[in-house]
Structure formats: structure tokens, C-alpha cells
Amino acid sequence: MAKKPVPCVGSPAFNPATRTKDAEARSNALTLLEGDHLSGAIKFWFQLPPDDTWTYHAMTAVTLPQVQRIVRLGAANGMHAWYSAPSPQKPPRTEDGDKDDDDVDAAAATTTTTTTKEPPPGALTPPSRADVDDYVRIFQPTSLTGSALKAFGSNAKKGSVRASVAANLQSRRFIHPSAAGLHIPKRKATASLPPNPYFDFWAWSCRNLEWCGPCPESEARPQSHHVLPVFMHHFGCAVPSYEGLEILRAVADGRTVADMGSGNGYWAFMLRQHGVAVAPVDNAQSEWRVSWVDDTTIMDGTRWLAQPGSAGGKDMVLLMVYPIVGGGAGGGVEGGFTRGLMAAYKGDTVAVVGTQNHNGYTGFRDMTFDEYMEREQPGWTKVVQVPLPSFAGKDEALYVYQRGERAAKLAAAETSKT
Template identity: 55%
Template sequence: MAPSRAPTKPFAYCEGAPMWDPEAYIADRDLHARAAAHLARDDFASAVAESFALPARDAYVYHAIVSVTLAQVQHVVGLGPANRLHAWYQSPAPPADDGDGQQPSTAEPLPPPPKADIQTYLQIFDPKTATPNILKTLSLNAKKGSLRASVAGHLLSKRYLHPSVPGLQIPRSKSGAPVPNPYLDFLAWACLNLEYAGPCPESEAVRSSHHVLPVLMHHFGCACPSHEALAILKHVAAGREVWDVGSGNGYWTFMLRAYGVGVRAVDSAQSSWRATWIRDTVVADGVAYLGRNGGGRDAVLLLVYPIVGGGLAGGAEGGFTRDLVRAYAGDTLAVVGTQNHNGYTGFRGMSMDEYMAREQPGWTKTAQVPLPSFPGKDEALFVFQRGERAPKPAQGDGSASA
């Protein structure tokens, strides 16, 4: 899913915008307000251009699931739901026709969710709200058989916080101004504009995406952090360094540092990104780096959107994740990836918690919480621990192990 590799160039935080600086950007609340005003008018291109100080008539081509310019993306945004561009949910395919035995090639898309349901989904990730309360609201106010009910049921069934670790219950941010997370602002706009109210079984079979996604990937990364996820990582790190292996453009490292977590970013630099959030990435193969540094015994290992591999991507399917887990000598593993079977991260047809339960029984699942997901996706943060740091099974709890 990561953008394709580009030739090495002199370092700049943002290609085509040599004056852009991530620290200055995050601190400029007036700039965030101007970007928000652009998004309120559905002017995605202007919001990106102003946020990243891009030149007029920017010609950069974003390579990922498709190759597009910012102007082309804005044109597609203007098409709205035409050509099934907003078809994120579909009903089950009808049974095969008894006459010819042929299964219909496509399932019928479901009507888009109400805006109020999208807004409630997004409130789950608002740092000023308590996530359990919003999830309860999402469920209690849902009509039976509705998309909202399906989304609520899916998120509640996947969410897990080990009952023996009360520190995982993250309260809402009480500070007057939470740490800015511009990725969340852009993602919230995408969900509203593209009419996505969260993942559920009706969205899992949809394999389409949208032209907005390559732009967000290039500027922010493949998955968006939430306040809850960052706070959970800070809690399980317990003062230790987090090693962000496969760190990409460094957005998760940048955000964790903003939360007061020490992070070492390691990446093979096989992918290119238009925006880079840090400049101290250690360029190295992850497994080799762990091998040279004691397996990261005293660090937390963080894998954000690990590749699947195999086929045209090269390597063995699931090999990237398997090799890193085997090479890691520490006791706390965190993974950001898909929590359904769409095969976007880690493994084809197997989620991270299923892999750990099947092939790594020595680990205990400590947490699994949903992340704000781009339309059509279903992302989560998984945390596993072992040894003395692994939480002990709570009385009557049969789901403590991954």
C-alpha cells in the first residue's frame, strides 16, 4: 500500500515545498483554521496546498493505488457519488440463478449512511470525548438492521482492553488544546465528504478506494493515529523507547514524540513520500537492525501498516511481519493494521490477533482499539505482551490471550 520508490534527492521535509517544516506547521493554529475552512467548502486541494506550502499549479504526481495530481483529485471529489465513488457498503450478493448457475458479478451498493451517523463515528476518535461513551451512543441510538447498528456491533466486537490493566482506559483529553493531529482533520473530512460511517461486514467485501487516499498517504502515512492509540502506546511503553520499525515518513514517530514518548525510527527507505515528518530515521533493514541491537530487548516494537508481501510485491506472504516478530527479543509488540480480512496489512485473510493466537501463543493480547479509518478501510492498534510484563488473566476472563 505504500507509495512507490523514487530516486534519492537532497533532503527536504516536503518535495516541491522546500520551506515547509513540520514543527512550524503543527504550531500554526491559524494555518489549521484556514485549512479547515477550505475543507468545509470541500476544497481538498486548497487545504492540502496551504497546509504544505505547495506551489501554485502543483504538478507533483502522487503514486500509490493510482497515479494522480492534486488537481485531478479535486476534480474527482467534485464528481461526488457518481460512478459508485461513494459505494462503501454493499448488501450480500443474491443467490445464483437456477437457470444458468451464474453468480452476479457485483453486489448492489447500499444507500449512503446519514450524516449524523458519520459524525457519531468520528466522535469516537475526538480526543475531547470518552471513546466507550461514544461507542455506547453509536449502538444505543441505532435502528435494528441499520448500517449504524452494524458498524457499532463490529467496532464493539473487535475492541478489547485487558481487564487486568486499568491504565488502558484512556480518559478524554482534559487539556484546553490537545496535541494537533492534522491527519485526523483531513480524514474526518474524507469520511464526511465520501459518506463513510465506519467499517462493518457490509464494507469488508468492497475493494474499491478513492483518489483522495494517495494524497493522504503521501503527506501523512498509511494509517491515522488517534489520541487513545497514542496514549495506550505511551502507557505500555512505561518510559521505555519505542522502535518504530518500518516507520515510513515518520508521522507516527512524530506524534508519539509529541505525546512525550522516546521513539527511534527505522526504515529501509524502499518507499517514497512527498512529506517527511522527521529527519533522524535510521535507514536499515528492520530484521538486520534488530539483530545488531540485541533484538530490541529493552524497547517496544511498533509496526505501522506492515506489508503483506508475496506475489508481485516479492518475498513470502506474511514474511515481513513474521520475520520481525521472530527477531524481536523484547516483551511489548504493537501493530497498526487492518482488523478484518481484507488483506491490506500483515497477512492475506488473517488479522494480526489471529496470527498471534495461531503462531505466537506465548504472547497475550493486551489491547485492540479501532483507529479512524479511511473509507473502505478498517484499521486498529493491537498490543501484545509476554513474560513478566504480560497481564495476568482476570478471573472469569477467557479472552485475555490473543
């Protein structure tokens, strides 16, 4: 029997189930974040010792004190230069697309005192705090996401970064015309909602890093920020939104979600908070400081689906959160993770959380998940593509596809309207 993971390395007291329900702890962590004390907020919320020196590995290795020093530098050394005039040639990728290898600028992690406040050549003026706040508001449970996104665009100044972000997100947002039930209503009261601590920390990062969302002007940025490895180890690679979680609950329709490549289990944990049954499966290739669930099956996803008890996931929803690209230093075949699971899956509903631009961070180097489905999986019907809260320099979305009887019902309903 596999040994249960430690909920948080270096924190004997941390328990995800009880900590997320501690309203006072959340309030204290938010106060620390308001003062840009990320290190303090992480240590307080995860009940870590004051002198914590655990090393977070990505393309470089950083500790909480180092990350805090970089946060204090602010926009120096181009660390907030997320937006620039698009280059005619995309810079080459320097990482292999695996979950624990998001690229950050190693030079800025050093303890050097040499800084420059001059923005990099071609950098655009950062968005205003109001623009950042309005971007965050799009994804709050109290917002009707589609309407908030439209307002985000209609209130943008012509030619601004905000206008470009709004156009980018609106052009990609899609909910099948016959899937009215997937337009998630806003929540007027949030007291009964399951807490989403990742969203709290992500919202702070948007304000601190001067980020108001992805657009063509941000796609060319070759590096991320040193905050990201900390977020990844504590929460995961992508931030779940209320809309995204509720869409998954709706398409699951009472079925179990097979979370393949579940990582540290944050999405599985949050889906369970929303009343969804989840079977987390991961091969333990990546290292995480925090484990949100203690029942992950350590196994290759295709092997798990092939088990008699799994039946190819025929009566389950297949979920892939930040599927690895593969084919680089991490080994494997480029695109093999996604293609292998799609071939092994016998069910009718697949959901993917990944990039919706061409930075090649998830699934495939040269195409997005919807492009892959159009080219190689014509038997599936696109049901959903909605933006997710994206970390600075990223552009994430939730995709949902269906086939068989469920897809046929959508098609029939659409035909009846014409």
C-alpha cells in the first residue's frame, strides 16, 4: 500500500480540509498580501516555520526569502514588463513543457544589488491598478463571467493593453449554443461557497506584478516570475475559477471525474468541494511541496484506464490539468501524454486545462488543444472554451469536448432552433 503524502513538507500542522475553512487564517493571509509580504502570507497560511528555507525548483532554484526580495524589487530589471510590441519572430522555448519546469529568469534570482528601473526596449506602459482589478473581477463568483468580460472590453481605452486583453479573451470564449446550462450564474452570497485560496494568492500576484490578462502583446514574453514556482508547489499549475469548477460539475452530471496527471491534487480537492466525485491519478514524476488530497493513485494514466475496474473511463469524465508536452529533457514523446489518454479513453466527455495561445506550455509544442481536436479528433464536438485566471505571462483556458449521445443531443437542439 502506497504511503500517504505529507500535506505540506515542513509543516506538521497543515491540514487542507480544515485550513481552507479557517476564515480568520484567510483574513490574516490577505492582510499580509496587501502589504506585499508574500513570504509571510505563504508561511502563515501553510503554517510553516519563520525560518523556512525549503528550495522551490523550476528552471532555477529559489527560497521564500529570495522570492520576497525579488517581490520587493518591483518592476526593476524588467520583472513587470509583461507587455511589448509583438515581435515578428517568436523567441525559442527554453524548457521542455513539463509541469515543474516553467521558465523564469535565473539572473534575477541572485542576490546582486545591481538593478535598473529602465523598462526593456519595446515594453509597453503597464496597465493601471483599475484595469488589473477589473481583470480579477471577471473571475470572481459574484460576477457573471461573460458579462464581466464584455464590460472589461467596453470600458477599455482604444489601443490600450486592456482593450487587447479583452479582444483576445472574448474572441476565444465559447459555450455551445445548445448548452445553456453551462452559462454559470453569479453568486450573490458567497458565505457558503467553498474557499479557493489559490484565487486569493493569484489575485494578489496580478496587482503586484501589474498584470491585467493575456493578449498578443504578452505572448512573446520568454520568462515568467519567481512567484510562480512558489504557487506551483503550493497550489498547482493553473488557477481554478468558480465558473470553471461549476462547468465541470455540470458536465460531470453525477459521474466521477478521472483527473489524469493530477499533480498535487488542488483541482481534485476543489472539485470535491463543489460536490464532484474525483479519482486523482498521477505517476509522481513531479515534486510538490503540498499535497491537497491523500488518495492519489500512483500510476500511469493509460494503465489506470486499462484496468478492468476503470473500463477505459467509459462512465467517467476525463480531465487533464496542464498536460505535459514531453519530448524534451523530461523524456517521452512530444504530445504523447495527451494522445495516449485520448486513445485509451472510452467515455464521452473530456476536459482539459491548458494554454490557449501558442507558447507550447501544455499538450503540444505547436498547437493548442482545440487545434489538436480539430486536426486529429474530428469525432468530438467542442462544448466549452472559457478563459481561466492566468498567471502573469500565461494564457490559460478550460476546454470541454463531447461525443456520442451527449454530442448528438447538442447537435439536435441546435438544428431544432434553425
